[in-house]
Amino acid sequence: MSGLREGKLKIKAPTLMKIATTSKELICLFFLTLSLLYMILRITMFVLTNTFDFVIYSKTLESNLWDLAWSTDIIMGFICFFASSLYFKNRILSFSIFLMTMFSMSIWVFMMLGSKSLIPISDPSLKGNYATHQYLYPEYHDTVVLAITVYKESYPLLYKAANSTTESVSDDDTETITLFNKADYKISDDGKTLSYGKLKISLE
Known part of the structure; x- marks a missing residue:
């Protein structure tokens, strides 16, 4: 055995x-x-x-x-x-x-x-998917530059730049700068414009 x-x-x-x-x-x-x-x-x-x-x-x-x-x-x-x-x-x-x-x-x-952080844009009035890349930097002793690029979804997961703007604002315009920093945006009723206080940019 x-x-x-x-x-x-x-x-x-x-x-x-x-x-x-x-x-x-x-x-x-x-x-x-x-x-x-x-x-x-x-x-x-x-x-x-x-x-x-x-x-x-x-x-x-x-x-x-x-x-x-x-x-x-x-x-x-x-x-x-x-x-x-x-x-x-x-x-x-x-x-x-x-x-x-x-x-x-x-x-x-x-x-x-060199990474590019995007912020999703959501609103019931929007007819597509959008995201923004935004940043700010001091220009002179009393002004700040706000730069923003709007991206629109062309295909699933694929976004393309739709519009961009760069605007100098005064340090005194704390409302616009604060809203921009917090990404506290507003979308117009027709869903075509995004704004941070005085800063406005078309989504088209």
């Missing part, structure tokens, strides 16, 4: 090893496929933003997906690096992926400094 049990164990051990190896390969292959799909997505995003001047924005997440992708690049880079290290015997590919991931990490801070 003891001999039979040992024989069964000897048969089962290689089988378990084979199953474990196959499972590891399938998991690695899954993450490699996921990384490939992500790379295709990033190339598509690059073309849309740099060639067609779209801003990729999710109103639900209230997030600029192009800026968010710089952080996702690092995560996906490490996933692809570990998966390729375990799946391929050739280390050149894995090392190349590692270098690309390190490069993504090195430029991450600069990309975040």
Whole structure:
């Protein structure tokens, strides 16, 4: 009986090893496929933003997906690096992926400094989805520059600049500056104009 049990164990051990190896390969292959799909997505995003001047924005997440992708690049880079290290015997590919991931990490801070935060615009009178990118900076000792760009959704998640304006206001105009800082906007009854106190911009 003891001999039979040992024989069964000897048969089962290689089988378990084979199953474990196959499972590891399938998991690695899954993450490699996921990384490939992500790379295709990033190339598509690059073309849309740099060639067609779209801003990729999710109103639900209230997030600029192009800026968010710089952080996702690092995560996906490490996933692809570990998966390729375990799946391929050739280390050149894995090392190349590692270098690309390190490069993504090195430029991450600069990309975040140049990120474009968008503010969603919601109002019952609006006939489409809108978002704004706005900022202010001092011009002279008694004036402040208010800059705003209005983006309109052309396709799902794809926004394009519809209008922009830059206006100098006096430091004394605290109402306009405060409303602008708080993004406390008003939409006209016809849904065509956005305003912050004295600052007005067309949504068309």
